Amino acid sequence: MRAKETAGKTARRHNQRRAARNKGESWGIALDYGVPKLKPRKRTPYVFVMDALAGVEPRTRPMFGCTAVYVREKIVLILREKGGARADADDGVWLATSKEHHESLRREFPSIRSVRVLGNGRPTNWQVLPAEAPDFESAALRACELVAAGDPRIGRVPKSRRKR
Numbered sequence: 216m217r218a219k220e221t222a223g224k225t226a227r228r229h230n231q232r233r234a235a236r237n238k239g240e241s242w243g244i245a246l247d248y249g250v251p252k253l254k255p256r257k258r259t260p261y262v263f264v265m266d267a268l269a270g271v272e273p274r275t276r277p278m279f280g281c282t283a284v285y286v287r288e289k290i291v292l293i294l295r296e297k298g299g300a301r302a303d304a305d306d307g308v309w310l311a312t313s314k315e316h317h318e319s320l321r322r323e324f325p326s327i328r329s330v331r332v333l334g335n336g337r338p339t340n341w342q343v344l345p346a347e348a349p350d351f352e353s354a355a356l357r358a359c360e361l362v363a364a365g366d367p368r369i370g371r372v373p374k375s376r377r378k379r
Contacts, residue, residue: 257282260296263352264308267359281309289370291362296346305332307346308355314338316368324354340371 259265259275259282274285284292293309309330312320317338321327326348330341344354362369 260294261308261355264292264294264355264359267356268362271363286362286370288372290373291370292358293341295343305330305343305345307348307351308344308358310342310344310358310369311340311371312342312368313340313371317342320368324357326350326354 257277265273265275265284268284268286271286273291276283276285278293280297281293281295283290284294290311292311295309296306298306310320310327317329320342324344327342327344329338330343333339333341344351344358348354358369
């Protein structure tokens with residue numbers, strides 16, 4: 216009697232899958248076989264920055280809850296929009312640079328400053344165009360123009376990952 220019950224359940228499950236296929240639906244793999252559903256990717260903040268860089272074919276990767284932007288082999292920007300009272304201090308467009316270029320970039324972007332969450336009060340290689348600055352969009356677009364023109368002050372080749 217038990218074998219008949221098991222066979223009946225199997226046949227029912229098979230018929231349900233076939234009916235789903237005939238309707239043009241998915242096989243229901245995630246439900247039937249326990250395959251985890253993928254988490255949707257976070258939306259890219261400040262889409263106008265990506266639009267401005269479209270000519271140089273930027274690539275993005277998630278990094279520390281933000282979106283890193285690469286052009287060729289260099290990381291050039293990080294787009295950060297976390298919100299909240301504590302987090303918004305460094306929301307904006309982060310520029311990958313080096314300390315030797317800080318002064319010249321400060322002349323070009325008056326609102327630029329070091330990223331606070333990284334440096335503990337000390338200057339860092341990352342500089343931020345803060346989202347709360349009144350000239351944020353125009354400054355971010357100007358930074359995109361510099362990246363597209365290949366300005367050597369913006370962008371760093373990341374250190375290669377160590378093999379474990």
